[in-house]
Amino acid sequence: MTNLENFTPKLTADGSFTFVSQEFGESFHSHYGAKQESFFKFVEPTQLMKAAQKPVLRLLDVCYGLGYNTAAALQTIWAVNPNCYVEVIGLELNPAVPQAAIAHHLFDNWNCNYIEILSQLAFEHQVQRDCLKAQLLIGDARKAIAIVRESNFLADAIFLDPFSPPQCPQLWTVEFIKQLSLCLHEDGLLATYSCAAAVRTALLAAGLAIGSTPPMGRRSPGTLAAHIRGYKAEEQGSQEEKFPLCPYSLALCEVEKEHLLTRAAIPYRDPQLSDSSEVILKRRQQEQQTSCLEPTSHWRKRWLSATQGRDFIGTSL
Secondary structure, eight states: OGGGGGGOOOEEEOOOEOEEEETTTSSSSSOOHHHHHIIIIIITTHHHHHHHTSEEEEEEEOOOOOOOOHHHHHHHHHHHHHOOOEEEEEEEEHHHHHHHHHHTTTTGGTTTTTTHHHHHHHHSSSSTTTTEEEEESSSSSHHHHHHHHHOOOOOEEEEEOSSOTTTOOOGSSSSHHHHHHTEEEEEEEEEEEEOOOOHHHHHHHHHEEEEEEEESSOOEEEEEEEEEGEESSSSOOOOOOOOOTOOOOOOOOOHHHHHHTTTGGGOOOOTTSSSOOHHHHEEEEEHHHHHSSSSSHHHHHHHHHHHHHTTTTOOOO
């Protein structure tokens, strides 16, 4: 699919537009607001306003898509520190997506000052400016991540933004997320919109500490992750640990912890980083069928009864 006409802008609640993927059968963004999702699910949790105070900031944007997350990052970073040198690597399967975003003028209502940069990145796949080095790696992210690792790129922030796990399981596997963790700086932060138990299990398996980010337009939160060695106790003797300077606790509440003890937490696996989505889904389904873990429906029923639906996280993906 390379024809730009395959992408029709769809209005979201905050006035910004998104596309619907014909290949995956899902929208690229939440209908609650495409633009605000980029800021609230990715930019704010990864603390780019604080990171921008450094002379150099590195960003890995997994599933670059329309370019909204990178656009929100650049806008935030340079508003704080116009002299911050930013290195961006974006991973994107279909180059027609960011090109269609430019062709349809989707940034016009953003008050975005960097449309020229985004356009060059979309069509030429690389940009070199005084305060920016950016490249877009086109193709299967499972192959592209090897290029990122070989370049010794260590990101201060990673945005993990594929389509949902049932539709794109290959980018939510234990093996792929492990590769991402190896590209995350020891003080860096990884953010994703998903709170699926299988995703959180994969993040934990990669040696990362995890916590929830606030819901945006829906009840389900996102997930924030960092290297465990980045943890520091807030005070001596405290049982609660928190990532330095981060307002989000890298800890889960009791209902979230128990979610990770159910069959929903069985992760997606792709040992050679080459299996089709069908194979990955079938492998997980077979593992779930033979698992001794609690059925997720039992967990949900127990907590719905206990909380009467208040502040209940109901995902079972």
